[in-house]
Amino acid sequence: MGNKRKKISVIGSGFTGTTTALMLAQKELGDIVLVDIPNMENPTKGKALDMLEASPVQGFDANIIGTSNYEDTRDSDLVIITAGIARKPGMSRDDLVNTNAKIMKSVTQEIVKYSKDTIIIVLTNPVDAMTYTVFNESGFPKERVIGQSGVLDTARFRTFVAKELNLSVKDITGFVLGGHGDDMVPLIRYSYAGGIPLEKLIPKDRLDEIVQRTRTGGGEIVNLLGNGSAYYAPAASLTVMAEAILKDQRRVLPSIAYLEGEYGYNDIYLGVPTILGGNGIEQIIELDLTEDEKAALDKSANSVKHVLEVLQ
Ligand SMILES: NC(=O)C1=CN([C@@H]2O[C@H](COP(=O)(O)OP(=O)(O)OC[C@H]3O[C@@H](n4cnc5c(N)ncnc54)[C@H](O)[C@@H]3O)[C@@H](O)[C@H]2O)C=CC1
Numbered sequence: 094m095g096n097k098r099k100k101i102s103v104i105g106s107g108f109t110g111t112t113t114a115l116m117l118a119q120k121e122l123g124d125i126v127l128v129d130i131p132n133m134e135n136p137t138k139g140k141a142l143d144m145l146e147a148s149p150v151q152g153f154d155a156n157i158i159g160t161s162n163y164e165d166t167r168d169s170d171l172v173i174i175t176a177g178i179a180r181k182p183g184m185s186r187d188d189l190v191n192t193n194a195k196i197m198k199s200v201t202q203e204i205v206k207y208s209k210d211t212i213i214i215v216l217t218n219p220v221d222a223m224t225y226t227v228f229n230e231s232g233f234p235k236e237r238v239i240g241q242s243g244v245l246d247t248a249r250f251r252t253f254v255a256k257e258l259n260l261s262v263k264d265i266t267g268f269v270l271g272g273h274g275d276d277m278v279p280l281i282r283y284s285y286a287g288g289i290p291l292e293k294l295i296p297k298d299r300l301d302e303i304v305q306r307t308r309t310g311g312g313e314i315v316n317l318l319g320n321g322s323a324y325y326a327p328a329a330s331l332t333v334m335a336e337a338i339l340k341d342q343r344r345v346l347p348s349i350a351y352l353e354g355e356y357g358y359n360d361i362y363l364g365v366p367t368i369l370g371g372n373g374i375e376q377i378i379e380l381d382l383t384e385d386e387k388a389a390l391d392k393s394a395n396s397v398k399h400v401l402e403v404l405q
């Protein structure tokens with residue numbers, strides 16, 4: 094019989110949703126169902142058709158449809174949630190919480206109606222809290238509700254380090270723990286260029302500047318765009334997580350995961366190193382942290398808790 098094509102639903106046909114849909118299709122990870130609200134149905138159909146018409150040129154086989162009807166998402170292997178509002182200059186991600194929590198609840202109810210066994214990746218901000226909301230609303234086991242932040246934050250860090258050292262991005266690895274906010278915790282101790290610790294290659298003051306630029310990397314793009322937030326690197330990040338899951342690759346990637354005692358936290362979604370595979374989060378990897386690292390992570394976890402309290 095061979096392998097059946099996978100079905101991936103992307104909720105939200107805005108900047109991140111459409112860019113993700115195209116990247117997933119270009120990598121032939123499955124057929125794509127792009128979903129938005131009824132008011133956006135025609136533009137969503139139009140974007141899907143436009144992408145489909147790129148497929149003969151680029152030579153990828155993937156069906157792509159646009160819809161506002163969740164029946165079309167039935168039996169999805171993976172659902173990616175990008176629905177909701179994005180921030181504008183002067184706003185923090187947390188300012189989006191009330192509007193986007195309502196959207197997460199309604200969207201999750203619809204997803205679960207048609208795909209009880211699916212895996213959900215959440216992008217919508219404030220993403221740690223929104224992943225928690227989707228987890229609660231879905232009733233899914235924790236390993237099947239995952240948030241995206243660390244792949245993107247690490248990608249930004251790797252970009253800045255590669256530029257600093259004038260080296261290939263391929264040889265740079267990074268490591269970011271914590272919530273997807275300005276107090277995220279990039280761990281230099283676990284970051285390398287071709288296996289060489291970065292601390293041996295870049296002076297401390299420059300490394301500190303790179304860490305700070307990584308922390309505010311989302312805001313840097315928001316300020317440049319003026320009317321929305323990043324979408325190319327976020328879409329690439331979602332695509333690598335989707336690939337790890339759909340191909341059961343068991344990749345070591347950072348994810349926003351539900352913690353039950355790991356790193357000393359309970360009943361919270363937070364960015365940690367994980368193994369991503371066919372079952373979603375197959376494992377959370379726990380590492381010993383120095384006192385300073387733990388204090389920084391506590392600060393980041395507290396920010397996420399404050400946002401969650403707003404939602405109680
Ligand atoms: N976690 C992360 O690393 C990142 C998170 N984000 C977040 O992703 C979200 C989306 O960003 P963009 O795509 O740039 O925004 P966008 O405004 O371009 O697109 C959002 C889309 O969601 C749709 N939508 C709203 N309510 C909906 C509902 N109930 N059902 C279905 N669709 C609905 C809108 O009609 C719109 O088409 C934002 O919250 C943003 O902050 C963006 C980049 C990175």
Ligand SMILES: O=C([O-])CC(=O)C(=O)O
Pocket residue numbers: 179180186218245273310311312314315322323327
């Ligand atoms: O900054 C934002 O609002 C969007 C986002 O999460 C990012 O690009 O990291």
